[in-house]
Amino acid sequence: MQENFMREAIRLAVGNVRNGGGPFAALVVKDGAVIASGVNLVTSTNDPSAHAEIVAIRNACRKLQNFQLTGCEIYTSCEPCPMCLGAIYWARPERVYYGSTKEDAAQSGFDDAFIFAQLALPSSQRKIQFVTLLREEASKAFEAWRRQEQKIPY
DSSP: OHHHHHHHHHHHHHHHHHTTSOSOEEEEEETTEEEEEEEOOHHHHTOTTOOHHHHHHHHHHHHHTSSSOTTEEEEEEEOOOHHHHHHHHHHOOSEEEEEEOHHHHHHTTOOOHHHHHHHHSOGGGSSSOOOOOSHHHHHHHHHHHHHOSSOOOO
């Protein structure tokens, strides 16, 4: 059963390439059924966050009307990049299966090793400068959150 879901993710990824998109696709499965899918839409939508896993997570959460994927599995044609890893952890599925590795992706020009390396550096040493600005004022949002009695924690 797991192999069938992975084959479907791979089929979608190959189809996306044939349609001019990137070689990535993902499925969200719950209770043995596909509830959502996504393909890489980065170039077709001019959206750098439209990776297959993100698209599939968004579609699944809309369908489930929940911001978490409790009890779900994700099948993705390739090992997730750092952005997708973050989204996956926020969505909290039970398990992730992937086909190709990040090393396989790097051989085709999709090398995210640079991002992993940047994340390990202190902000002051990263290629893109990150500067704290108005921290005290910005903390008011967190103060409001802590005081809010009717909040949905995540």
